[in-house]
Amino acid sequence: MSKTVSMCRMACIAGAVALPAAAQELLGIRINGPEQVAENTVTYYKVFAAFDNGQEYEVTLFAELGVDPGVYAQMGVFGDLATFDVEANTVETLLAAFEYDGVRKEAQQDVVIIDRDSTGYALDFAGDQVLVPNSASLSISSSMTVEAWVRFHNPSGRGPLVFKGDGRSGLDPYQLLLESGNLRFRINDDQNQGTSVDYDIRSYNWNTFHHVVGMFDEPAGELRLYVDGEFVAMAFTELTPMKNQTGTDVVFGGKIGDPVKLDGELEEIRIWNIARDVEDIRETMNVVLCGAEPGLVANWRFNEGEGQVVRDLSRYGNDGYLGDSPQPDNLDPRWILSEAPLSPAVCEPVDCDAIRKFKVTCRAGTLQAKVRSTLPGGTELTIDNNGDFAVMTIRGNGNGKLAWKEQTGIHTLFIRECPGFLEAVNCG
Template structure:
């Protein structure tokens, strides 16, 4: 955290350099035993966190939780959550974070919705009206024996009202002064030693640290708790603050020296001239010790850089003549067009937010990528940014991403193009492919046809993948040449939680139970072996299951598993998967009818009967599939079954004949288009001809 006066300074303090607390994940803690002023109706809990190990519950800041308490925490899948316990039922919103990286996490409750923000970006919200929050007792920082936190914490804040999205973005780049209305707890973690963390809010709720083995360790902080801001031609004064480490021998104020210079600006420092008068001297080389007693430098942004906003950076270390800090501190400065824009800095990949939150730029490669990530999208632009962020944060870098816009009817196409253009300028291989709407399977196929990679990784536009997945998967493939598919366990998040520990693979069982989710990394030869790729004619979903059955039948699947929940599946009340669950009998029937040689005849006839009694929604969907895929034998078979069923339900012979004529025509077309081994259309045609005479 940054150390500075409580009044508004004339110049900003460097954004990091003093101390944070490191919690071991076992029993370290900081606690306020009798907190004065706990929120009871609305609130915001926020902190700078650096998770070093994902575990089921990493408590950051909490009060009881079960009952009527609350908890700001992260879980084993790298998801940040804010929960309010009502009658032991948890209401939480979520968004992904990454290990070994500093994030600003804030959870809010406004009396109607719970929200979570990570680095100023909102995750999903959860409705919870008029919750009564317990206002008595202790406040825990780091969890103690209750789900102890593993990682580093810095600059923890607690407010008795829900901060707005704009305020949270401001909090991310500017520390509070401590006297703000509604601020009931503010722990800077700047002490660097001792057994107490001071509360700089008006409430003075100081925290006690554990003792002995239960005491968290004082360490140097790299959290960017304050990012100075200026505009071209407007110099600002910056203090280079810091300590060497958290040990007792090292408490006196150290000296600072620069280890790198700004990319787009100039630094000056005050020195004493010949007549003992202060003069400004430009700093033109490093290392360069700062002679000002308060370690202050003057930064002036370049007026030549027309591309704004931009983030300028430079680094420094501190020393006391004997010891030097273990890490260089990185100073970030936002440069905007006009000084007034500093108070309302927007989230932008060009700003220091982008510099801080994004992974290193991928170096361009001339050879084709090893992995192609296929991201089909239909009206999901509001979720695409989070998905692509999980892609660019992969530790494995030899990939391309193809975003397939499947005829979106909202602004998703423009959102996708804007996001992809930003990533392309940073060196990532991404592109957007536009197509007429054909459904999820058709979009995946279009993306794979355009892909260049040897391996395919489908990732839907609302799902996420943890940073290590591709690296672990490619390492697994390299260790066994016979493997052609690698998949990780699934963790559901969003509207509710769900987990899927994948079963041991059995090729025969695959016919009757889906053994893989959609986001497996597999060799392109599996897709090439299946004529047409993913079948676009399944109803309400299961196109991936139908594809896996074909791939096993025609090529053989040889899977390996990553027994970690590295695939994050977003659960939404209005999602395609929820529609599948409501109409699963039709989905199953549409899958089985694609494989007439694999299933017993009785099961296939039972599948036909589902369509003979199809509900209105299924009838409409079959009609839409027929318009999109007129060369598919299966859509004509389903259309024939629907028409035959409609004719059978009519008591008027003329009306029945009208529908049966349609059914006969559909069966004839299906029989003409079907493979020789697919007997279904020919048999249905014969049965109906016998019936009508």
């Protein structure tokens, strides 16, 4: 071990950790936590031990913990990494050791300290809400994944994180919420029948942000919960979210017409129309997305820092507003600096100079958009058609085409990645 080692508070030997009798041989350990953290924050890590019974057990309190070089960064006995006075863009190496029945295993993980300014903003909810009007992309009735970074002020309390519904009992297709100390993900079908999965989160240290995920996997018939990239709970179901979601909006921090509101902070909310693999969740939970990832239907980063609008950075443009109306009101949450451990996106922008021509025509009710370019084959362009969108995939020759049938009236089309390319046409 290296600098700033915190020795385990109990003897790290057989008998000190309550393990099933089937767990006889220690095979290895791993450190679980983000690979990037913001400067001047406290982030909690966990240590898991793998045994020959095929199971893992958390042993954080019984492990030796340290950080190298550890001149300013400090690692506490609860797995708390403090990065006060640590310069951004430096690397700290977390160290862990655990001994069981005479077998000692060690692990390490590099952590990049990032500039706190790059983590953007969060919203602080105290009886407040954000409302996102309903759309076809948010009306998911099959597999889905809902993600958020959250810091509960009262982890034993109640309050929605992400709620889809209209406020009437049972007419709520999906929701991720805190229910009396339990993280809950729930779906309701068209017959007002519901299934939920719960997990007690009160043992977590809520002085810091944690990443939470609610997932519905329709082919498997499973509801799942993940916390900080770890699978924590599952429930089986034969239900699917209601098909007709007309009039059901998405709300952060509350339910429409319900006085029970979230007491906590939210950051980086994402909704997908797929059941994501746990490896994908872990890979992207600490990284800001580019917005065009397959299956992503909404991504609110809360980086505005002011004003009434929260922008959806996905292709679907599901923008929302603070409070109960587009105007300031007493349900507006408060903008704050975020301490969620998120690093900036690494996205390859579209080379707009490579687009030679953007042409829009409409004949006999068929609307067409064509692109000629020197873009590489496989490049995807988002074509906005009067607020709706479709994805154009550029072929190997640099050209692409989209068509819409049975169109009427005036249509204004533009390339979202390159908004300077805009054309209007009258379909009659």
